[in-house]
Amino acid sequence: xxxxxxxxSQIPDPEIPVINIVELGIVRExxxxxxxxxxxxxxxxxxxxxAMFNIEEDxxxxxxxxxxxxxxxxxxxxxxxxxxxxxxxxxxLRVYGITPPEKGNHEDHLNVPKKCPRxxxxxxxxISRFGSTLCKASYQCNDCLEPFDxxxxx
Amino acid sequence: xxxxxxxxxxxxDDTLIFGQRLGELCGQGPYLEEDIALTNIALDYLGQxxxxxxxxxxxxxxxxxxxxxxxxxxxxxxxNCQLSEIPNGDYANTILKVYLFSVYQKxxxxxxxxxxxxxxxxxxxxxxxxxxxxxxxTSTWIKMFAGGTEESKSRVKNAVENxxxxxxxxxxxxxxxxxxxxxxxVPNGKEIQELWTRTIAEDFQNFGIEIPESDxxxxxxxxxxxxxxxxxxxxxxxxxxxxxxxxxx
Numbered sequence: 001x002x003x004x005x006x007x008x009s010q011i012p013d014p015e016i017p018v019i020n021i022v023e024l025g026i027v028r029e030x031x032x033x034x035x036x037x038x039x040x041x042x043x044x045x046x047x048x049x050x051a052m053f054n055i056e057e058d059x060x061x062x063x064x065x066x067x068x069x070x071x072x073x074x075x076x077x078x079x080x081x082x083x084x085x086x087x088x089x090x091x092x093l094r095v096y097g098i099t100p101p102e103k104g105n106h107e108d109h110l111n112v113p114k115k116c117p118r119x120x121x122x123x124x125x126x127i128s129r130f131g132s133t134l135c136k137a138s139y140q141c142n143d144c145l146e147p148f149d150x151x152x153x154x
Numbered sequence: 155x156x157x158x159x160x161x162x163x164x165x166x167d168d169t170l171i172f173g174q175r176l177g178e179l180c181g182q183g184p185y186l187e188e189d190i191a192l193t194n195i196a197l198d199y200l201g202q203x204x205x206x207x208x209x210x211x212x213x214x215x216x217x218x219x220x221x222x223x224x225x226x227x228x229x230x231x232x233x234n235c236q237l238s239e240i241p242n243g244d245y246a247n248t249i250l251k252v253y254l255f256s257v258y259q260k261x262x263x264x265x266x267x268x269x270x271x272x273x274x275x276x277x278x279x280x281x282x283x284x285x286x287x288x289x290x291x292t293s294t295w296i297k298m299f300a301g302g303t304e305e306s307k308s309r310v311k312n313a314v315e316n317x318x319x320x321x322x323x324x325x326x327x328x329x330x331x332x333x334x335x336x337x338x339x340v341p342n343g344k345e346i347q348e349l350w351t352r353t354i355a356e357d358f359q360n361f362g363i364e365i366p367e368s369d370x371x372x373x374x375x376x377x378x379x380x381x382x383x384x385x386x387x388x389x390x391x392x393x394x395x396x397x398x399x400x401x402x403x
Contacts, residue, residue, distance in 0.1 A: 047280055048201020076205065077276035079283070084240035106283070110290070129291050130194040138187065154283055 007066075011058045014051040015133050018096045021055055024082025028075065032113070037069045041081045045150035045154070046134040064070035082154045093151055094115075098136065101153040104149060111154035117148050124148075159213040160233065161340055163223070164275070164328050164376055166206035167234035170224055171349065171384075172255060173199030174391055175242060184245055191291060195252060198284040205277045212273075226393040229388055230378035233328060237320040237375075239384045246299050246309035251317055253292035257357070258324050258374025259285040261349045265341035274340070293357060301359040317364045323375025325350070 009022045009028060021042070029041040040059055044052050056072045062081040064071035082101035085093075090100035094117045102109055110129065113122045128138040129145055136149040176196035181190025196359035207220035237255065242248040263285060299310040316384075324349040334340040360367055374380070394401055 044201075044280075046198065046201060047205055047277075047284060048199075049198045050197075076280050077272065079276070079280045107286075128191060129287070130187070130191040132190070134194055134197060 004032070004040075007062065008040070008059065011055065011062060014054040014058075015135075016093070016096070016098065018092045019085075019089045023086040023089035023092075025082075025086075026055070026078060033071070036067060037071065038063055039073065040070045041073050041075050043075055043078075045080050049134060080154075082151065085151075097148055099139070099148060099150040101151045108154055110137075114139050114150050116144060116146065118146045119144040156213055157328070157334050158271070158339065159210055160328035161331055161334060162206050162210040162213060162215060164233040164235075166203045166210055166223065167232050168238055168255075168324075168394065169199040169203035169206065171232070171234045171238035171387060172252075173197070173203060174387055175238065175240075176248075176252070178242060179248070185225050185362060189235045192248070195288050195291070198281075198288070200279070202281045202284070205280070209277065221395075225392050229380060229385060232378070232384070232388075233376045233381070235320070235326065235375040236372055236381050237317065237324060239381045240317065240320060241383055243313070243316065244287040244309055247313040247316060249292050249299075250310065250313040252288060253296055254317060254321055254354070255324070256289040256292055257353050258350055260289055261346055261353065262341065265346065269320070269339055269341075271336070271339050272356050293361075296357075296363070297361050315366060319368075319370055319372050320375075322371030323373075326376040328330045328376055 005022050005027065008027050009020045011021045013019050013021055013024050016024075023066055024045070026042050026045060027040065028043050029039075031039055033039045042052070042055060042059075056074070059072050060070045062110065081105055085101065093100045097117050099114050099117045110126070114124050114126075115122055116124050116139075119141060121141055123142040125141050125142060126137065127140055127147065130136075131149050132137045133154065135151055137152050138147065139150050140147045173196045176192050176199065179189065179192045180196075181189065183192050203224065204220055207223045211218045211220055211223055237251065240251060242251070260282070263278040263282040266281065267275050269275040269278070296310060299306040325343055327343050331340060331343060335342045355365065372381075
């Protein structure tokens with residue numbers, strides 16, 4: 001049996017398909033409970049993250065193809081934080097055009113300057129605290145003028 | 155009925171109705187970014203209510219789901235505060251309503267996080283991060299309105315006068331709540347109210363807004379008594395399930 005986390009890494013996040021659900025930090029535990037049954041514990045990013053339903057379906061479908069029944073349990077605590085996003089995933093976000101979240105700094109992150117994911121300039125401005133998904137805010141670069149998303153520190 | 159069920163239900167109903175109200179502004183916001191902000195906040199509320207309803211259904215143990223509780227109860231069975239029902243009104247009124255509720259939620263969840271009940275403490279901790287963000291957003295706007303033009307100043311003043319008498323209802327307790335507080339399962343409602351009053355006084359001073367002199371408060375929140383607006387919200391909210399029972403996506 002292939003490592004369970006390796007298998008789960010094949011599932012992309014439905015809203016940001018360049019990163020997978022393991023490197024996003026939402027898979028908390030994965031274990032074989034019998035020869036043909038796995039138990040996967042996932043945690044939501046935001047209370048209302050609509051991708052959770054798709055992720056659960058994707059997990060069940062992926063294991064079904066391998067003849068394994070997957071039981072997916074959603075657990076809230078300990079609560080998800082952007083600190084659980086791996087360094088590789090942060091770089092993938094940046095290349096994709098989303099400025100990754102800072103580490104650790106949760107309360108005050110809106111006051112930290114955001115770097116443009118295209119040209120690297122620090123000379124950027126906030127357009128809106130909210131964005132196209134719950135996890136993002138909207139920014140624009142004052143140098144290259146490109147608008148971009150910032151993955152909010154959470 | 156089980157006191158913990160009642161308490162969980164009031165948290166679920168508050169966030170459901172606040173979410174439903176704000177959701178009305180989808181596609182109708184004053185400009186694109188603010189439209190997105192309001193619907194993001196509405197979505198956070200719906201997520202929180204979903205978590206509370208799930209737990210309430212589990213406590214109730216009658217084989218019902220979170221959807222049954224959200225969509226299939228009668229008006230008198232909803233325990234939300236009346237503030238959540240008030241129409242959005244103009245933009246100052248909408249933002250002030252969310253601001254007043256955010257201060258309440260911020261204090262409530264920070265205390266509920268310490269609950270000996272793992273489900274409630276988990277949902278509270280998760281939701282707290284979200285409501286802090288709502289607080290930052292709405293308090294920034296209120297400060298801007300209060301320090302803005304004559305028009306914006308008078309709009310925010312009217313909003314305070316319009317909403318103030320409904321704020322007391324947020325702190326109305328559900329049957330058995332006091333006993334739960336004694337057992338440290340839920341926070342003490344009186345302490346939450348004191349903290350809220352103090353925070354609002356500090357913020358209002360900072361904004362340059364007067365707190366209304368009258369201490370008259372509307373009664374009936376969390377007892378099944380609702381404002382005249384509530385029936386219309388339920389009508390829209392429950393329409394699909396009443397017309398096509400058990401319909402699913």
